[in-house]
Structures are given as C-alpha cells and as structure tokens.
Amino acid sequence: MFQVTDIEVMADWMQFEVNQKRFVTNILFFPSDTIRSEMLDQYPQLKDVEIRKKYPHTIQIFPVLRTPIAVLVTSKGNYAIDEAGTVIQPVSETTQYPTITIDVDTIRVGGTIKEESIVGALSFLTLSKDIGVVQNITTFDSESIIAKMDTMNIIIPQNNVSKTLVGTLQAIVTGFRIKGTVPKRIDLRYTKPVIE
Secondary structure, rough: OOEEEEEEEOOOOOOOOHHHHHOOOOOOOOOOOHHHHHHHHOOOOOEEEEEEEEEOOEEEEEEOOOOOOOEEEOEEEEEEEOOEEEEEEEEOOOOOOOOEEEEOOOOOOOEEOOOOOHHHHHHHHOOOOOOEEEEEEEEEEOEEEEEEEEEEEEEEOOOOOOOOHHHHHHHHHHHHHHHOOOOEEEOOOOOEEEEE
C-alpha cells in the first residue's frame, strides 16, 4: 500500500534519470526535501523545485527555471545571469538581454557573483525597468558603473543602487520627456545629480 509506482516531471523541457535504489518505495516516507536539495545542487539552471505527493502512488516534480535578466560579458566568455547574480549558463548570443561588461576573476555555472559592481548593475537593471531599456552596463571608475539607456549614459555609484536613487532618475527622465528632450548624461554619484 502507498508504494511509489510513478514519478512525473511536470516540465516537458527537462529530462532526468531516476535511480530507483535511492528512493524510498513508500510514498509516506518519500524524502521530498532531500531530493529537492539534490536537484537544486545538480541543476544550477533551476531556481526552485516543488515536489508533491499524489496519493496513492505518484510523485510529481515541478521544476522552476531561473530567468536570465542579463548577459555577463567577461574575458572568459559570456554568461546568462539572473537577478540574484547566479550564473545560469554560457551563451553565445548577447542581443536578447542587456549586457554587463565587467570582468570577474572566477566564474562558474551555478555560482553566485558577489562582486560589488555586478551586484549594483543587477540592482539597477531590476529597479529601472519602468524608466527605459538598458542596453549595457560597464565599469566607469573604481567605485561607479555606467549604464547606457536608450541615448542616455547614466553614471551610478555601484554600492548605492537603491529605490531612492532610481526614483530620482525617474523624476529627472520624466521631466525631460515632458519637455520633449532627453539628456545625454546623468551623473547620480553626487547629492545633486549632474545633467548634461
């Protein structure tokens, strides 16, 4: 009674092999948390895995993919990364997502990038999507990054990307758009933004 007879992966884009020896055969004692943890460790492209028990005999696995928000361009190659800085996979095309052109010492698929400039760039991408489309972010100086958004260059302190900073940018851009113009450069490193 309650023997596991079926394991269903609820994603047609994913295939995996089931090692029957590793599974507890009784659905009541199925180690969902352990299997979830192992799948997340083994497949870095997964953001989450939900495992459900469908009584009396079926285990359902619902994998959730990470969503890239940018391509990190480095001397070692190009990598899709998500909003948390997790390296999802190497990519050859860089046109589908904004690029972050900042070199890092070490990079591995499944690892999370903690470098301050990249964390700041990802925060800016996440917070500024209502203002315009960011094409590229790169290093400006040792403490700042520069984002190319449409025809504007926006200089941002890499360690202080906040909702307040992006709100200031939005107010500036909206004001210029109402007037029918667009600034070429906005420098947000200072208390009073410098606009050219």
